[in-house]
Amino acid sequence: MKNIRVSICTGTACFVMGASEIMMLEDSIPEDLQGRMNLEIEGVSCLEKCTNHNRQKAPFVLINDELLENATLAGVIDALRTIVEEEE
Numbered sequence: 001m002k003n004i005r006v007s008i009c010t011g012t013a014c015f016v017m018g019a020s021e022i023m024m025l026e027d028s029i030p031e032d033l034q035g036r037m038n039l040e041i042e043g044v045s046c047l048e049k050c051t052n053h054n055r056q057k058a059p060f061v062l063i064n065d066e067l068l069e070n071a072t073l074a075g076v077i078d079a080l081r082t083i084v085e086e087e088e
């Protein structure tokens with residue numbers, strides 16, 4: 001089973017832009033994905049991606065060190081599904 005680490009930036013810019021919604025990920029995993037990955041979810045302090053010209057791309061989430069910009073809860077779930085399905 002694939003190990004997947006999701007690091008959600010909870011710095012101010014990302015939090016204001018929607019990271020708080022993504023923090024509900026653990027309770028929002030669709031039934032068809034449950035039990036198909038070892039999922040570790042963590043909140044991390046500013047990833048330092050929110051420089052001036054990048055700020056509108058917040059919130060940022062790292063999924064196994066891949067950066068997701070303009071992250072949403074649905075977008076993170078889609079990314080997890082892609083990883084799980086590639087693995088199987």
Ligand code: FES
Nearest residue numbers: 009011014049050
């Ligand atoms: S607050 Fe998220 S990258 Fe800075």
